[in-house]
Amino acid sequence: MAVVVLEDIFKTYHLGSEVDVPALRGLSLVLEAGEFAAILGPSGSGKSTLMNVIGCLDRPGRGRYLLEGEDVAKLSRDRLAAVRNRKIGFVFQSFNLLSRTSALENVELPLMYKSDGLSLREIQRRASEALDQVGLSDRADHHPSQLSGGQQQRVAIARALVTEPTILLADEPTGNLDTRTGLEIMEIFQKLNDHGITLIMVTHEQDIGRFAKRTIVMRDGRIVRDDPVEDRLAASDEKEKLPVLVAEEESVQ
Template sequence: MSKVAVTQDSLVVLEDVEKTYHMGEVEVTALSHTDLVLDRGEFVVILGPSGSGKTTLLNLIGGIDSPTAGRVVIDGEDITHYRQRQLTLFRRRTVGFVFQFFNLIPTLTARENVDFALQLTRRGRRRGGEGESAAELLAKVGLGERLEHFPSQLSGGEQQRVAVARALAKKPAVILGDEPTGNLDFRTGKLVLSAMREVNRLLGTTVVIVTHNQPLAAVADRVLHFREGRIAGTQVNAHPVPPEDVEW
């Protein structure tokens, strides 16, 4: 019997998950006996020092890595024992990623970067409509007038918002952000955070952000504190602060 309380709203379910890495003859436990349930439409911030296990957790949710032990179920799909090909298809269907480094294709415009992601997504669909265009997705993150600009012509915050639009291209069940404001000043960081919060509220997309930045916790519906490979505490914010009001 599962030790975690799963409901019809549960999107992310981890049951007694462990992740161990072998570095030569040394065994390093990055995640230890972790139980976690995240619901659809939640905005979650994961806080913790370097090496605490928070990025490992993100990688397991996103199908970038597989657990050493335990069970990982995302949007009703048990990905625990998936092979690399299966994980690739899972990521394409279900997860959007926003990393600290934008990873945009420098020779493509903002529109073309998002359109490239749309083409990959449509290639994996068996049926259904075309969905939103790259221009519509970029307009959602406030870049409707910057469609034909190349990454070198965009600010850091604008490039990160292109990355958010690209993540939205597949209509993911969950968007995972690994230090998405880490390379940005506080003003542009707020713009990116606002875009992710708006996507969460308007589309009901679950958003999970890993950060070292303590003040960002005020924006979340729920905050997970990580320490030494475990969830050391959970905080629920009854009244999350709007991103534009956060000070850091």
């Protein structure tokens, strides 16, 4: 079943009254349930805009966007907020956790905006479950400043997962992390994908793309290549190959 269907999407940014910047030019894309797609491309290729459109943070200027069969291109801002909350989980390059707020409270956040209104007890239960899923239940009351980059990103993943979304959108999820921690994140992603979550990841690192099942290369607002990954890597194996350095572990802290 197709989770994301994009048909002939155009998106142009108007800078001032004169300058128009076309970010997406007639892009079409179908993503099936259970896919793990990496979107690659140089900066300015439109991959961030594509993420924003898929993530319902932005509406396409022209074209059709079906998310699980629902046409979301014409939804109001409030309906889009509900769609983001219910169906989409975001993971950002800079983690985007709320500072001076415990890991648990960060993970609780999307549940608080749920339209069907859970009780605080239920919210806390689900949030600790999600933290448990990324192996951070022992850090629930730590603030982001007390966590390493990798741990922060795992909290962000728990936050994205806590609403049980249809798709997980990751924007350069390893961009701020060292190799080992990046591999740990990929390991989590592969595991989640194995459990059936549809993953879309924007990255400019070719290597990271090899952990996905499909790579989509963009240039100038269009898709120029779209291939299945033949020599797919398992993040857990790659991690094994890294030299074990205690110092490296600590430098992360």
